[in-house]
Amino acid sequence: MEVLGVGITMIALFVGFGLLIGILFGFFGMGGSFLVTPALLVMGYPSRVAVGSGLAFVFGTSVIATIKHRNLGQVDYKLGVSMIIGTTLGIEVGKEIVLHLEELGLAGGIISVTYVLLLGGIGAFVTYEALKGDGGGGMDHDVDEDAEIDADDIPDIAKRIQSYRVPPMLTLRGGVQVSLWMVLAVAFVTGLLSGFLGVGGGFIRMPALFYLIGVPVPIAVGTDLFEIVFSGGIGSFLYAQSGGVDLSIVVPLLAGSALGAQLGSAATSIVDEEGIKVYFGLMLLGGAVAVAFRQVGESFGIPVLNTVSFVLIIGAALLVSGAVVYSSLAAIRREDAGQAGMGAD
Amino acid sequence: VFGIETLSGNAQAAALIGIVLVEAIVLHVGYSGLTRIAAPWFRRFVEA
Numbered sequence: 586m587e588v589l590g591v592g593i594t595m596i597a598l599f600v601g602f603g604l605l606i607g608i609l610f611g612f613f614g615m616g617g618s619f620l621v622t623p624a625l626l627v628m629g630y631p632s633r634v635a636v637g638s639g640l641a642f643v644f645g646t647s648v649i650a651t652i653k654h655r656n657l658g659q660v661d662y663k664l665g666v667s668m669i670i671g672t673t674l675g676i677e678v679g680k681e682i683v684l685h686l687e688e689l690g691l692a693g694g695i696i697s698v699t700y701v702l703l704l705g706g707i708g709a710f711v712t713y714e715a716l717k718g719d720g721g722g723g724m725d726h727d728v729d730e731d732a733e734i735d736a737d738d739i740p741d742i743a744k745r746i747q748s749y750r751v752p753p754m755l756t757l758r759g760g761v762q763v764s765l766w767m768v769l770a771v772a773f774v775t776g777l778l779s780g781f782l783g784v785g786g787g788f789i790r791m792p793a794l795f796y797l798i799g800v801p802v803p804i805a806v807g808t809d810l811f812e813i814v815f816s817g818g819i820g821s822f823l824y825a826q827s828g829g830v831d832l833s834i835v836v837p838l839l840a841g842s843a844l845g846a847q848l849g850s851a852a853t854s855i856v857d858e859e860g861i862k863v864y865f866g867l868m869l870l871g872g873a874v875a876v877a878f879r880q881v882g883e884s885f886g887i888p889v890l891n892t893v894s895f896v897l898i899i900g901a902a903l904l905v906s907g908a909v910v911y912s913s914l915a916a917i918r919r920e921d922a923g924q925a926g927m928g929a930d
Numbered sequence: 931v932f933g934i935e936t937l938s939g940n941a942q943a944a945a946l947i948g949i950v951l952v953e954a955i956v957l958h959v960g961y962s963g964l965t966r967i968a969a970p971w972f973r974r975f976v977e978a
Binding site (some may be wrong): 641644645646648649652653818821822823825826830832835836839840843844847851917 | 939940942943944946947949950951953954955957958961962964965969973
């Protein structure tokens with residue numbers, strides 16, 4: 586039986602994978618979509634389709650996240666629109682690089698190597714921070730809307746960038762003033778990564794807004810989400826023009842991830858994120874190893890490494906989302922047992 | 931799929947993105963409602 590031109594087994598696989606990714610995105614606020622493009626590459630989809638469909642998935646996911654956050658008042662529209670301009674240019678350049686590399690037959694290899702370095706680097710950082718136990722390494726989308734950073738808390742790099750007063754200057758929410766050119770430069774680089782890797786770029790843009798521009802964290806989070814809607818939408822439109830968006834991938838993935846995101850965000854209220862973050866870091870490292878295995882397998886003609894790679898990606902996502910669900914169920918039961926105990930007293 | 935193959939270049943790309951956008955909104959509304967309805971029942975089920 587076929588739906589959208591693909592077998593029901595593949596549809597079920599995509600819905601299931603989307604569910605796992607949605608749980609991760611809903612719980613950790615980052616990283617879920619980071620596994621989609623590598624998984625599609627491992628499954629043998631052409632680079633253009635893997636990246637384009639990954640971007641379309643990011644677009645759909647960020648629409649849902651933005652709707653959830655729309656009433657929190659955390660979006661700086663002036664900053665967001667400026668970022669969109671820089672990001673669009675970056676995505677276009679990133680897409681052209683992918684198409685050019687595809688013509689040369691190098692796209693899969695170079696995208697995979699970049700993924701290995703990025704996933705591995707971020708995975709190592711998150712694992713290190715989780716083991717250190719100071720709560721860093723994540724991207725919390727559920728922040729207090731009234732929270733503002735103290736002027737003393739603005740990172741030194743951001744203070745230096747704010748000191749370059751090349752007109753026109755932008756006045757952002759919270760009174761921060763920064764040159765438009767600096768905003769465009771940060772947006773261009775994150776857009777380049779979006780277009781090249783098929784990711785929303787939020788895992789880089791949100792820290793960049795805080796550390797490089799000095800935007801208060803709550804505003805950085807809201808503006809980042811707003812911006813991902815556009816970068817994901819524009820990116821997937823550009824790829825769709827050249828046949829890079831496959832609805833038979835995106836529709837079931839999104840169907841699963843939207844449900845997973847509901848479960849994941851509900852879990853944040855009952856499970857301590859810190860206890861699970863180390864698994865999240867290890868999952869990213871597992872993803873990096875999986876992409877590396879696939880590349881080695883292709884380069885040296887060892888097909889079994891492709892299978893190992895696929896199992897690693899699915900297994901890593903399954904392990905961490907399973908840990909979230911298991912911890913949630915255990916917390917509900919503990920809470921219930923505690924209430925029963927108090928009742929007995 | 932959905933008859934959009936008949937559209938040309940930009941129109942087809944716009945239709946694809948439109949489908950993803952509509953799906954995201956419908957899923958958000960549907961799952962939010964489902965979660966509200968099913969959450970109490972699910973909690974009782976886990977606690978049982």
